[in-house]
Amino acid sequence: MKSMKTDLETSRELSVQIAEAIRDAIVSGTLIVDERLPSEAELSEKFNVSRPTVREALKRLAAQNLIRTQRGATGGAFVNRLRFEDAYGQQITTSTLLLSMNAVDFETACEARYALERACAPLSAKRRTGDHLATMRAEIHRQGQPGLSDEGFCASDVAFHRALVDGAGNPVLSYQLAGAIEAIEPLMNMITFSARSREQIVALHTRIADAIESGDGARADAALQALAAYTVGLARDVAACRGG
Amino acid sequence: MKSMKTDLETSRELSVQIAEAIRDAIVSGTLIVDERLPSEAELSEKFNVSRPTVREALKRLAAQNLIRTQRGATGGAFVNRLRFEDAYGQQITTSTLLLSMNAVDFETACEARYALERACAPLSAKRRTGDHLATMRAEIHRQGQPGLSDEGFCASDVAFHRALVDGAGNPVLSYQLAGAIEAIEPLMNMITFSARSREQIVALHTRIADAIESGDGARADAALQALAAYTVGLARDVAACRGG
DNA sequence: AGATTTCATTTGTCAGACATTTGAAGCTGT
DNA sequence: ACAGCTTCAAATGTCTGACAAATGAAATCT
Numbered sequence: 001m002k003s004m005k006t007d008l009e010t011s012r013e014l015s016v017q018i019a020e021a022i023r024d025a026i027v028s029g030t031l032i033v034d035e036r037l038p039s040e041a042e043l044s045e046k047f048n049v050s051r052p053t054v055r056e057a058l059k060r061l062a063a064q065n066l067i068r069t070q071r072g073a074t075g076g077a078f079v080n081r082l083r084f085e086d087a088y089g090q091q092i093t094t095s096t097l098l099l100s101m102n103a104v105d106f107e108t109a110c111e112a113r114y115a116l117e118r119a120c121a122p123l124s125a126k127r128r129t130g131d132h133l134a135t136m137r138a139e140i141h142r143q144g145q146p147g148l149s150d151e152g153f154c155a156s157d158v159a160f161h162r163a164l165v166d167g168a169g170n171p172v173l174s175y176q177l178a179g180a181i182e183a184i185e186p187l188m189n190m191i192t193f194s195a196r197s198r199e200q201i202v203a204l205h206t207r208i209a210d211a212i213e214s215g216d217g218a219r220a221d222a223a224l225q226a227l228a229a230y231t232v233g234l235a236r237d238v239a240a241c242r243g244g
Numbered sequence: 245m246k247s248m249k250t251d252l253e254t255s256r257e258l259s260v261q262i263a264e265a266i267r268d269a270i271v272s273g274t275l276i277v278d279e280r281l282p283s284e285a286e287l288s289e290k291f292n293v294s295r296p297t298v299r300e301a302l303k304r305l306a307a308q309n310l311i312r313t314q315r316g317a318t319g320g321a322f323v324n325r326l327r328f329e330d331a332y333g334q335q336i337t338t339s340t341l342l343l344s345m346n347a348v349d350f351e352t353a354c355e356a357r358y359a360l361e362r363a364c365a366p367l368s369a370k371r372r373t374g375d376h377l378a379t380m381r382a383e384i385h386r387q388g389q390p391g392l393s394d395e396g397f398c399a400s401d402v403a404f405h406r407a408l409v410d411g412a413g414n415p416v417l418s419y420q421l422a423g424a425i426e427a428i429e430p431l432m433n434m435i436t437f438s439a440r441s442r443e444q445i446v447a448l449h450t451r452i453a454d455a456i457e458s459g460d461g462a463r464a465d466a467a468l469q470a471l472a473a474y475t476v477g478l479a480r481d482v483a484a485c486r487g488g
Numbered sequence: 489a490g491a492t493t494t495c496a497t498t499t500g501t502c503a504g505a506c507a508t509t510t511g512a513a514g515c516t517g518t
Numbered sequence: 519a520c521a522g523c524t525t526c527a528a529a530t531g532t533c534t535g536a537c538a539a540a541t542g543a544a545a546t547c548t
């Protein structure tokens with residue numbers, strides 16, 4: 001195991017310090033992807049702690065997807081290659097909690113979401129594949145079905161916008177936006193969409209898809225801006241209706 | 245403790261299942277912020293597992309900042325209010341690892357960063373406080389100092405852009421962008437900035453700050469676009485120089 | 489040679505114990 | 519009666535030792 005730092009401070013908990021030492025080794029590149037960490041017994045000897053303490057440290061790292069563990073003879077803890085897909089879940093959970101616990105109002109969350117999405121629109125207009133466009137069209141079609149529940153409508157909305165963002169072909173953007181888009185869904189679900197508002201949204205989605213199809217980033221941006229304004233207005237009506 | 249689900253599957257590890265049960269209770273709102281979880285002894289009885297197993301589950305949650313623990317008579321595990329600042333660190337670590345492990349090229353990362361930043365520019369032009377503007381100006385001044393190291397220059401660059409983003413006054417945006425901006429810094433640090441390129445960047449930063457000061461979002465956006473193009477070109481030169 | 493068995497290694501789990509922290513109840517002196 | 523001190527109990531942090539379960543590799547048998 002090369003040279004992992006083993007001298008620990010005295011203040012914080014041992015499991016935290018050990019977890020940090022290993023995490024630093026991973027981040028700094030001392031431990032390579034798919035490399036096997038020393039066994040728990042070896043680690044406990046190296047750090048002069050008991051195995052349960054080492055295990056608590058490893059569980060912390062596993063919770064962050066930094067390592068995976070495998071039982072058996074050739075088992076052990078291995079440095080994980082953190083994939084974008086794995087990080088999505090984390091990102092969404094964290095974003096959801098942030099929104100609910102900090103009582104972020106719908107308008108702020110919505111503003112962030114559409115600002116980020118508009119950033120993707122021009123790129124998506126240039127690079128989207130046929131698949132992305134097909135997904136967008138399919139979701140628009142679903143959104144027009146009369147029998148669709150409000151939850152189903154929101155889920156389809158999310159799928160539509162994810163396709164838009166993924167169309168930009170930039171995994172970093174897709175990752176960053178996963179949280180923004182998916183975390184807002186629960187907030188959106190609180191809105192009751194009338195037939196009239198659904199019709200409007202579908203029309204705006206169609207405008208966006210048309211613009212994306214023709215490669216016109218500016219028009220897609222404008223349509224997104226209109227959709228953002230409409231959505232915020234819808235939420236305001238709901239709030240006003242409930243408030244008085 | 246209200247009604248936390250206690251019937252677990254048999255496939256995965258117990259500590260994972262317990263962690264998920266508690267996490268679900270937090271996310272769903274069964275457990276409120278600052279509420280105290282049952283003691284480890286009570287939990288181990290409730291889930292029919294040993295205390296070490298419960299502890300491993302709790303460590304997983306602690307690693308995600310979902311709970312905090314406190315020793316002593318009135319101690320225990322408490323549901324954490326997840327603050328934006330706490331989430332920043334997580335976001336940055338994850339983003340950094342994602343970039344390094346997936347070998348995202350500088351251009352992709354840079355594109356994402358500037359796309360997101362441009363999304364913030366119009367909002368920042370409207371809402372930024374005097375503090376934000378002062379920070380931007382101060383960082384520009386630092387960037388003009390001749391003795392500044394490349395690392396120092398990059399750090400100042402990050403500070404400048406964070407002030408720009410924070411100026412939008414949308415914590416969701418600031419959070420989302422923290423990862424994008426800070427994670428790219430290590431990649432940026434590999435670039436050697438000549439006196440000439442620093443001069444150019446400072447000039448572009450000044451254009452951005454001027455636009456923000458005058459509340460002109462469109463001009464800020466244009467300047468950011470120019471900066472993005474220049475940065476990418478700089479990186480290309482470095483790559484070409486190294487390649488041949 | 490191929491299939492089967494055995495086995496050593498490693499993680500997962502458990503039980504019980506002690507150390508440490510820390511708020512709160514109880515006591516004491518003024 | 520009140521402030522300060524002591525004691526105590528509850529809870530987490532850590533350790534020791536052990537067993538269970540999984541699993542790949544070596545050894546054995548056909």
